[in-house]
Amino acid sequence: MxxxxxxxxxxxxxxxxxxxxxxxxxxxxxxxxxxxxxxxxxxxxxxxxxxxxxxxxxxxxxxxxxxxxxxxxxxxxxxxxxxxxxxxxxxxxxxxxxxxxxxxxxxxxxxxxxxxxxxxxxxxxxxxxxxxxxxxxxxxxxxxxxxxxxxxxxxxxxxxxxxxxxxxxxxxxxxxxxxxxxxxxxxxxxxxxxxxxxxxxxxxxxxxxxxxxxxARHFTGALVKIPKGCIDGALPASGRMVADFLEIQSTNLDDTMRELLAGGINLEGLSIHKPDLEDLFIELTGASLRN
Ligand SMILES: Nc1ncnc2c1ncn2[C@@H]1O[C@H](COP(=O)(O)OP(=O)(O)OP(=O)(O)O)[C@@H](O)[C@H]1O
Ligand SMILES: [Mg+2]
CATH class of the missing domain: 3.40.50.300 (P-loop containing nucleotide triphosphate hydrolases)
Known part of the structure; x- marks a missing residue:
């Protein structure tokens, strides 16, 4: 065009x-x-x-x-x-x-x-x-x-x-x-x-x-997020810290939940959603757009 x-x-x-x-x-x-x-x-x-x-x-x-x-x-x-x-x-x-x-x-x-x-x-x-x-x-x-x-x-x-x-x-x-x-x-x-x-x-x-x-370029599957305060041991292999959250891009939620439970991570405060532009923004800049 x-x-x-x-x-x-x-x-x-x-x-x-x-x-x-x-x-x-x-x-x-x-x-x-x-x-x-x-x-x-x-x-x-x-x-x-x-x-x-x-x-x-x-x-x-x-x-x-x-x-x-x-x-x-x-x-x-x-x-x-x-x-x-x-x-x-x-x-x-x-x-x-x-x-x-x-x-x-x-x-x-x-x-x-x-x-x-x-x-x-x-x-x-x-x-x-x-x-x-x-x-x-x-x-x-x-x-x-x-x-x-x-x-x-x-x-x-x-x-x-x-x-x-x-x-x-x-x-x-x-x-x-x-x-x-x-x-x-x-x-x-x-x-x-x-x-x-x-x-x-x-x-x-x-x-x-x-x-x-x-x-699609930055995310696959669902985005599982857990607040920093709920993790007191090692990070699970599939996760990483983004801003104040442990983030896991999950293509199999059953496996992800098992991994988290096995790692002794407190699932309170866990959220699962389809990645959106807000997540992308945080991924790119490390900060929320509204900050
Ligand atoms: N006339 C000006 N004199 C001095 N500094 C300026 C002027 N206009 C913009 N700036 C500075 O340039 C930078 C970019 O400003 P700009 O207004 O383009 O940002 P913005 O992305 O539109 O922000 P906002 O979301 O707050 O509207 C800022 O650091 C701002 O302080
Ligand atoms: Mg402006």
Whole structure:
């Protein structure tokens, strides 16, 4: 499939902090790419360089094979991690205002429908709840019919239901073949929305692939975890310590349980689950994403 954006060799330093360190990332048209990583990993800095908001110290960014230029602004929709909305005007007035900035904006009705704004059109921007505000910011990001949308932690701080509602909106935008790049700290969000994920830490991309492929590369079978405190002898041969847990990748749970019992390990607190992106993140960085 065609690449809509290609970034290569991006570097950005702030004083002693190498915020982005040799990032190369290409994005196929129409996919949803998730960038995952702990606080300070360099996610926002990376996407702001790709958005053309920040200039890198080194490296280059191409949009459809050409360096990003003035017309790129019309092709890209951006939802920043933090944004101020104009005060003392309503949602509808704000949408009209932003529409007036573009030559061929989406019709208001379509935006309202896509982003589920019908109930709050007459509300003052200052009175929006967290979830309503995120819907509104997404609407503003897509007013111009962008070909690619960047969403920086769009669901941080939302309650579980509001997060799911937001996922539906992103799915609708994806269904229109708009390319979506989002950053998140939520593994379930990445699992549901993202065709591909890039895992970042300390300014570098550690791994990047389809979630299923990444998991298959790192895990086989079920993941058995036992808290550190339940082990007071030698580790079983099949296990190893990852963060504060003894972890065993088991393809035969009967055998694994027998091995643990024979080793005198206290099974209280044991958990068994299918490995997910959170486990992969801990495996790669030794820390939980939410830390
Ligand atoms: N304008 C700036 N001036 C100085 N340092 C900065 C600036 N912007 C980012 N940094 C530093 O660069 C590093 C990467 O920051 P960035 O905002 O890209 O991380 P992030 O992955 O988006 O984190 P979060 O999950 O907290 O949003 C951090 O150490 C941050 O403190
Ligand atoms: Mg950020």
């Amino acid at each position: 065609a690449k809509i954006m290609e970034a290569s060799g991006l570097r950005k330093r702030y004083g002693a902090v190498q915020a982005v360190d040799s990032v190369t990332l290409d994005i196929e048209e129409g996919i949803c790419l998730g960038i995952l990583g702990p606080n300070g990993a360099g996610k926002s800095t990376t996407i702001e360089i790709m958005e053309g908001i920040l200039s890198p110290d080194e490296g280059k960014v191409l949009f459809k094979g050409k360096p990003i230029g003035r017309d790129f602004k019309r092709k890209v929709g951006i939802q920043f991690q933090t944004t101020a909305l104009p005060e003392f005007i309503t949602v509808k007035e704000t949408l009209r205002l932003f529409s007036s900035f573009y030559p061929d904006p989406r019709p208001l009705g379509q935006i309202v429908e896509l982003c589920s704004l019908a109930d709050i059109l007459d509300r003052d921007n200052r009175k929006l709840s967290g979830g309503q505000r995120q819907r509104m910011l997404l609407a503003l990001a897509i007013v111009s019919r962008p070909e690619i949308v960047f969403l920086d932690e769009p669901t941080t701080g939302l309650d579980p239901q509001a997060r799911r509602n937001f996922w539906d909106l992103v799915a609708r935008i994806k269904a229109e073949r708009t390319t979506v790049v989002l950053t998140t700290h939520y593994m379930d969000e990445a699992q549901v929305l993202c065709d591909e994920v890039a895992i970042m830490d300390h300014g570098k991309i550690l791994e990047r692939d389809r979630p299923g492929k990444l998991l």
